[in-house]
Amino acid sequence: MTQDVEGTGDAQSTGELRAALGRRQARLAAERRRRRATSFAVLSALLLVGVFGVVVLPLLLQAERPLTSPTAAASDAPPEDPTPAPTVPRRTLLLVRSGEPGGPATGLTLLSAAGDDSQAVVVFVPTGLLVDIPGVGLDRLAQAHRYGGQELVARAVEQALGIDITHTAGIADPELGALLGATGPLTVDIGSEPLVGAGEVAFEAGEQELDAARLAQYWTFSAPDEAPLDGFARQQEVLEALFRRVADDSSRVDRLLGIGGPLLDTDAGQEDLRALVGGLADAQEDQRLALRLLPVEPVGPIGAGGEGSYRLANDAGDEVAALLALGPPVDDGVTRVQVLDGVGEPGVSQAVEQSLSGDGFRVVLTDNAPGEVPETEIVIYDDSEDARARAEEVRDQLGVGTITTSSRPQTAIDVTVVVGADFPGLSTTEP
Numbered sequence: 001m002t003q004d005v006e007g008t009g010d011a012q013s014t015g016e017l018r019a020a021l022g023r024r025q026a027r028l029a030a031e032r033r034r035r036r037a038t039s040f041a042v043l044s045a046l047l048l049v050g051v052f053g054v055v056v057l058p059l060l061l062q063a064e065r066p067l068t069s070p071t072a073a074a075s076d077a078p079p080e081d082p083t084p085a086p087t088v089p090r091r092t093l094l095l096v097r098s099g100e101p102g103g104p105a106t107g108l109t110l111l112s113a114a115g116d117d118s119q120a121v122v123v124f125v126p127t128g129l130l131v132d133i134p135g136v137g138l139d140r141l142a143q144a145h146r147y148g149g150q151e152l153v154a155r156a157v158e159q160a161l162g163i164d165i166t167h168t169a170g171i172a173d174p175e176l177g178a179l180l181g182a183t184g185p186l187t188v189d190i191g192s193e194p195l196v197g198a199g200e201v202a203f204e205a206g207e208q209e210l211d212a213a214r215l216a217q218y219w220t221f222s223a224p225d226e227a228p229l230d231g232f233a234r235q236q237e238v239l240e241a242l243f244r245r246v247a248d249d250s251s252r253v254d255r256l257l258g259i260g261g262p263l264l265d266t267d268a269g270q271e272d273l274r275a276l277v278g279g280l281a282d283a284q285e286d287q288r289l290a291l292r293l294l295p296v297e298p299v300g301p302i303g304a305g306g307e308g309s310y311r312l313a314n315d316a317g318d319e320v321a322a323l324l325a326l327g328p329p330v331d332d333g334v335t336r337v338q339v340l341d342g343v344g345e346p347g348v349s350q351a352v353e354q355s356l357s358g359d360g361f362r363v364v365l366t367d368n369a370p371g372e373v374p375e376t377e378i379v380i381y382d383d384s385e386d387a388r389a390r391a392e393e394v395r396d397q398l399g400v401g402t403i404t405t406s407s408r409p410q411t412a413i414d415v416t417v418v419v420g421a422d423f424p425g426l427s428t429t430e431p
Contacts, residue, residue, distance in 0.1 A: 090114040091276045092324060093167040093268060094157060096150040097176060104142035105153060106173060107220075109235075110165075112324050113279030120283030121323045122239060122291045124232045128309045129296060131160040140309060150265070161317045163324055167276075169266035176219060179263055181212025182256045186241040188218060188234075191407040197223050225370045227340055228308050229293060236291045243284035246277060253277050290323055293413075297349065297366045298341075313366065335390045338365040338416040342373025343426060351425035352417055356397050365413060373420040376401045380415055390415055399424050 090112060097107035105127050113120035127142035133156045136147050141160075144153045150170045158165055171179060180186070187209050195203040202221060210218055219238055222231050246252045257273050266273070283289040295313035337356065341348040349366040356363070378394055378401040380387040388403065394415055395401040400422050419426075 090118075090324070091167065091268075091272055091279070092163070092165050093169055093266075093273075093276055094150070094154045094165050096145060096153050096168065096170045097173060098145055098170065099173045101172075102146060104140075105145040105150075106142070108141065108153065108157070110157070110320075111276060111280060113276055113283060115275055115279055117286070117288070119323065120280050120289045122236070122280070122289070123320055123323065124235060124291075124293045125157065126229060126294065126296055126310050128228075129160070129294070130299060130309055130311050131156050134159065160312065161320050163317075163321055167266060167268035167272060169264045169268065171264055173216075173220075175263040177212040177214075177216030179256075180215040180219065180238060180242065181210075183242065183245045183252045185209045185211045186215060186238065186245065188237050188241060189407075193407070195221060195223055197221060227367045227370055229296075229365070229367050232293045239291065240284060240289075243281045243289065246281035247285035250278065250281075253281070292320075292323065293365060295319060295364045298368055308368075313364070319364070333360070334362045335360055335394070336364045336414045337361055337394065338367070338413040339363055340367055340369040340416060340418045342369035342371070342376075342418050342420050343423070344368075344372070345426055348419050348423075348426070351423070352398065352419060355399070355425055356394065361394070361397070369418050373418050374422070376420040376423050377418040378403045378415060379406050379418065380404075381406050381413075387414070 091114070092110065092112040095107075095109045095111060096105050097109075098104070099106050108125040108127055110121070110123040110125060112122075125141070127140065129141045130138060131141050131144075133139050133141075133144045133147060133152065135152075136144070141153065141156060144156045148155075150168045154165045154168045157163070187207055189207050190203045190205050192205055194201045194205045203218065215238060219235050220231070221234060222228075242256075246256065253274055256277060257270060264273075268276070280289060295316040296310035297313050299309045299311050337352070339349040339352045349363060353361075353363045376398065378391045378398075380391045380403065383405045387405075391401075391403045394417065395403065398417070400420075401417070406416075
């Protein structure tokens with residue numbers, strides 16, 4: 001009996017345990033179903049939000065805008081050119097002339113041109129210009145060649161004018177004629193009066209054809225009665241004749257470089273030199289060539305041999321930078337005035353500039369006259385109605401002046417005012 005009771009109790013315990021396990025499994029299964037349902041609901045909500053953002057929302061926003069076809073929208077947009085616009089390189093070369101290796105520079109010329117229809121430029125730079133020479137200090141630009149050759153001269157010019165010089169070239173004075181005469185003799189106009197130097201006639205009046213040796217002499221000639229910077233007009237005339245010669249026959253570019261190239265100590269390649277000379281010649285033919293003397297003002301008295309020291313005139317750097325900028329030449333209608341001091345009184349150029357009121361005049365160059373001048377003279381370089389009208393307007397503004405015409409061509413300036421003792425703007429003038 002006792003065994004039966006014990007067997008019945010074990011069976012009952014086993015049944016209860018199975019029942020408990022069944023209830024636990026059922027509860028776990030219910031929890032799993034509930035989690036799956038919750039996960040499904042969350043995923044469904046996320047999917048619905050995604051569909052709304054990707055599909056529904058753009059449609060709603062599109063409904064607020066005017067309807068346009070894809071073709072129309074594409075046609076309204078500006079066309080895109082995948083190829084960048086080509087840039088035309090501008091080559092600016094500084095030609096440095098010297099009398100001897102390691103000596104001071106005797107001549108400086110900036111030549112700049114690009115291979116398009118923009119303006120080409122030649123700027124004559126006085127060697128007496130006072131500049132801050134890198135590593136040296138304030139000195140005449142000519143001395144930079146002694147301290148560091150043509151490269152240092154170029155750096156000093158860049159710093160003074162705020163421009164970029166891409167190439168330098170040097171030539172010795174004895175080889176100058178061979179370079180200028182490389183294309184053959186050139187014709188220049190001496191003017192109505194002969195050029196006299198050292199007591200004898202150096203060049204007869206009128207047009208003359210000059211060979212290599214005479215071209216070099218004409219380039220460097222300085223008459224005793226001239227202002228120190230007057231010789232740049234002759235250099236301008238020679239370059240214009242040379243570029244005209246090259247423009248008439250493009251094959252002369254190679255001849256010029258073939259003969260003159262070995263004479264140049266330059267960091268420019270043959271192709272760069274060919275492009276520069278060709279660009280200057282084309283600009284000369286198309287009247288796009290601007291030849292300028294760097295606007296300067298004298299500092300102190302003129303030394304022996306007509307040498308002097310100069311400083312940059314106001315806005316000289318801006319003027320040169322504008323000349324070297326790409327673009328066609330612009331004729332602003334301004335009368336460019338040179339002022340020569342014939343009385344030796346400080347502030348003469350400023351007094352003339354103040355007298356020339358209005359925007360129609362600009363003093364671009366000042367210097368000393370060869371000697372004392374009793375009466376003010378107004379010089380023009382073209383006997384035309386327009387030139388005389390400019391001179392008469394200058395005379396009206398100054399209140400004095402006798403108008404004369406020079407036979408020597410000049411494109412750097414329009415009018416020269418030689419200030420005499422009768423100029424009313426002088427402090428010494430009696431009322």
